[in-house]
Structures are given as structure tokens and as C-alpha cells.
Amino acid sequence: MxxxxxxxxxxxxxxxxxxxxxxxxxxxxxxxxxxxxxxxxxxxxxxxxxxxxxxxxxxxxxxxxxxxxxxxxxxxxxxxxxxxxxxxxxxxxxxxxxxxxxxxxxxxxxxxxxxxxxxxxxxxxSPNARRVVAVGALDLDPERLEARYRGAPITVTLTEFRLLEALAARPGVVFSRDRLLDLARGDDSTVDVRLVDTYVRRLRRKIEAIDPAFERIETVIGAGYRWREPGA
Missing domain, CATH: 3.40.50.2300 (Response regulator)
Structure with a gap:
């Protein structure tokens, strides 16, 4: 209950x-x-x-x-x-x-x-809940819903965590707004897909507060977003 x-x-x-x-x-x-x-x-x-x-x-x-x-x-x-x-x-x-x-x-x-x-x-x-996703300077702990960048904690909501995890776990893969919304929310409710832009903007701002040079979340014009691979 x-x-x-x-x-x-x-x-x-x-x-x-x-x-x-x-x-x-x-x-x-x-x-x-x-x-x-x-x-x-x-x-x-x-x-x-x-x-x-x-x-x-x-x-x-x-x-x-x-x-x-x-x-x-x-x-x-x-x-x-x-x-x-x-x-x-x-x-x-x-x-x-x-x-x-x-x-x-x-x-x-x-x-x-x-x-x-x-x-x-x-x-x-989940049996995989203790798996920590580590991509470069980003660490995600799905069990605790904790995110860190360069060792510093990022305060994220559940939806933000899921969106960040979806991007970071698949570097280089381009996700449409529809797909990211589906992964982040996990239901079939109808909402404006442009709200993904709000989630992304908020995540960028939080990580830039730790690293002003952060630019891993890349906007792919006309397609969506992706996590840039190192050296890309």
C-alpha cells in the first residue's frame, strides 16, 4: 500500500x-x-x-x-x-x-x-538495480536514483534520472523526443513531446553547474538528442 x-x-x-x-x-x-x-x-x-x-x-x-x-x-x-x-x-x-x-x-x-x-x-x-552506469565522468546508480558528474551529486527527479540514463547508457544513439518521453515516463499518456526539451534543458543546467564546459547532451536538429561519445 x-x-x-x-x-x-x-x-x-x-x-x-x-x-x-x-x-x-x-x-x-x-x-x-x-x-x-x-x-x-x-x-x-x-x-x-x-x-x-x-x-x-x-x-x-x-x-x-x-x-x-x-x-x-x-x-x-x-x-x-x-x-x-x-x-x-x-x-x-x-x-x-x-x-x-x-x-x-x-x-x-x-x-x-x-x-x-x-x-x-x-x-x-530489479535484479539489475545495483548495476551502476558509468559513462565518462557520469555515474548513475539506478537502485538509489543517484547521479554524479565528476564525483559531484546531481539532484534529479525520477523522470530526469530515467531520461539521463537512457541517453548515457547508449552513447552516440540518437533518440527522438517521442522515444525519450516514452523511456522517461513509462506510460501511454498523451503530452506535448516538446516537454522533453524542458527536461533536457534542466539536466544541462544542473550538470553545467558542476562543469561549465559540459556538452555531452547534444541536440540533433530534426531528430532529437544523443549522448556524445568521447572524442566526438
Whole structure:
């Protein structure tokens, strides 16, 4: 049984979502605003957080920022009523793992959540989980979801880790945005493939903070992205 924290000030929506998640076998925790949600995360350590963006006292974007700055990598799904690409990109830039636009199907939200939880379980229980991917200066530990570049830790979300692993494990191979999105998210939900650009931009920025000369993630115009082989 996984513990899901719902941070939402619409009591009717919380009741509907709680029933759906409990029917699916999850334990549901509730918080009525962002600050209350932040306290529940620190106290109750949920397996996943679902938060509305437009929250009293502390909005969903600020919640993401605070958690990631504190190195808390709990998976976060944002709910937003504004179907604008800038909102979606901003949520991912700040460290959210996924977003769902209102109005949404409870079934779709449950599928997104289960996909995130399933990826965590696969990483923890896979026979290959202890295999460390080492490509040049990059080290990836799939079991611990830890990434290091030149020995320095990179704070990554689950989605970022999967995307980085997909690229680095196959140097020189060009991945389309569709393929990277499939590898990074692991579900069949329909989202804008251009969000891959946001994930890549965020990864580049994090690694460049360690090595300003970093340029291993290469954009292949009209095709996608690849991890440049040494000497390429």
C-alpha cells in the first residue's frame, strides 16, 4: 500500500480522488493548502504527492521549489486549470515529475500516479538495480536514483534520472523526443513531446553547474538528442 498525499483546497474534488485512490489500494493523506502540505510531507513521508498549482498560502510551484531545494525527491504530480505550455514547462523546471490539466479524468490521473510508483518499484526490485552506469565522468546508480558528474551529486527527479540514463547508457544513439518521453515516463499518456526539451534543458543546467564546459547532451536538429561519445 502506497501513501498518496493530496494537496487541494476543493473538498469535493479531494473526496472524489480519495475514493478512487483508496479503491485502487492506496492510503490517502490530505492537506488543504500548500503550507499544510509541506508539513505533512516532512512529517508523514508520503510515497507520492499530488498538488494543485493554485493553492492558498503556498502554491504548487513554490512547493516544488522548496522540496527540491531541500533535496526531497518525492514524486510530485501537479494539477493545473491553466492549459498553457509555459505553466507545464515551469512546473517541470521546478522539479515536478508530471502534470495533469483540469478538468481531468480520475482514471487518467490514477494511471499517471501508478506509472510513477511502478517505476520506483522497478528500480528498487530489479535484479539489475545495483548495476551502476558509468559513462565518462557520469555515474548513475539506478537502485538509489543517484547521479554524479565528476564525483559531484546531481539532484534529479525520477523522470530526469530515467531520461539521463537512457541517453548515457547508449552513447552516440540518437533518440527522438517521442522515444525519450516514452523511456522517461513509462506510460501511454498523451503530452506535448516538446516537454522533453524542458527536461533536457534542466539536466544541462544542473550538470553545467558542476562543469561549465559540459556538452555531452547534444541536440540533433530534426531528430532529437544523443549522448556524445568521447572524442566526438
Amino acid at each position: 502506497k501513501r498518496i498525499l493530496l494537496i487541494e483546497d476543493d473538498a469535493a474534488l479531494v473526496d472524489v480522488l480519495s475514493l478512487a485512490f483508496e479503491d485502487a489500494g492506496h492510503a490517502v493523506l490530505r492537506a488543504h493548502d500548500g503550507l499544510d502540505g509541506l508539513r505533512r510531507i516532512e512529517r508523514d513521508v508520503p510515497d507520492l504527492v499530488i498538488s494543485d498549482v493554485n493553492m492558498p498560502r503556498l502554491d504548487g510551484f513554490s512547493l516544488c521549489r522548496r522540496l527540491r531545494e531541500a533535496k526531497n525527491l518525492v514524486p510530485i504530480v501537479l494539477l493545473t486549470s491553466r492549459d498553457a505550455e509555459i505553466d507545464q514547462a515551469l512546473g517541470l523546471e521546478l522539479g515536478a515529475d508530471d502534470y495533469v490539466v483540469k478538468p481531468f479524468s480520475t482514471r487518467v490521473l490514477l494511471a499517471r500516479v501508478n506509472a510513477l510508483l511502478r517505476r520506483q518499484e522497478i528500480r528498487a526490485g
